[in-house]
Amino acid sequence: MAGRVIAITGAFGVLGQAAAKAAAGQGARLALIDFAKDAPVGLPSGPDVLVLGGVDLTDAVQSGAAMDAVADRFGGVDALLNIAGGFTWETLQDGSIASWPAMYRLNVLTAANACRAAVPHLKRSAAGRIVNVGSAAALKAAMGMGAYAAAKAGVHSLTQALAEELKGDGVTVNAVLPSIIDTPTNRADMPAADFAAWVAPDDLASVMLFLASEAAVAVTGALVPVTGRV
16 A cells, blocks of 8 residues: 555544554555544644545535545545445434435435545546445344435445446445444443454454555455454
C-alpha cells in the first residue's frame, strides 16, 4: 500500500479508525472523510493525511467536492473505502416507517455518491479500487433488521452493478459482509454476548485493505463474508 492514496468515508468511527491506522502503517496516503466535524484523538496525522470533517455524503455536491479535494492534495485517488453508514433495530409494526428511507440514505446513498465522485479519479489510477461495507444480515434478515438489511442489500447490488460498469476501466469494486463487529456500542447493546465470536475491527480492516491493494486485481464484484464465529 506504500504511496497509494486511499480515501476512507466514515473514517472517524471504530472501523474507519482501524482501517486508517492499518493503511497508514503500510505507508498509504490517507484522506479521512466523515460527517462529524471533529476527528477523534488517535487518528493518523501528518503531511500524508488529509482530514475532511463535516462532509455530508448524502449530498452529491459535497461528495464531489471532498473527492476533488483529495485528488488536488495528493494528485489522484487509488482506492475508496466506503465505511460511512448507519444502523437501526426495530420491528416494522412498532418502529417508524421513516427508518426505511433513513437507512437508505445513510448506507446506499452515501456509498453511491462517494463512488460516483471517486470514479473519474480512480479511472486514472494504475489500480483503482472500491471497497464497500455490506452486511451478512442482508443475506437473511432477522427480526428487527428489515430497514437496515434492505439498505445493505442495496449496497450489495450497487457493488455488483458498478463492478460490471467498470470492468473495462481497470477499477475493481467489491464489498465485505461482516456479521457483528466488536465495537463499544455493540458490547453495550449486547452485554451477555460472546464478544470473542464477533469480528474485530482490525481483522475486517485487513480484508478491506487486501481488496484495496494491487494484489486483488483479479477480484471484482465479490461480496466477501467476514463473519468471525457468529
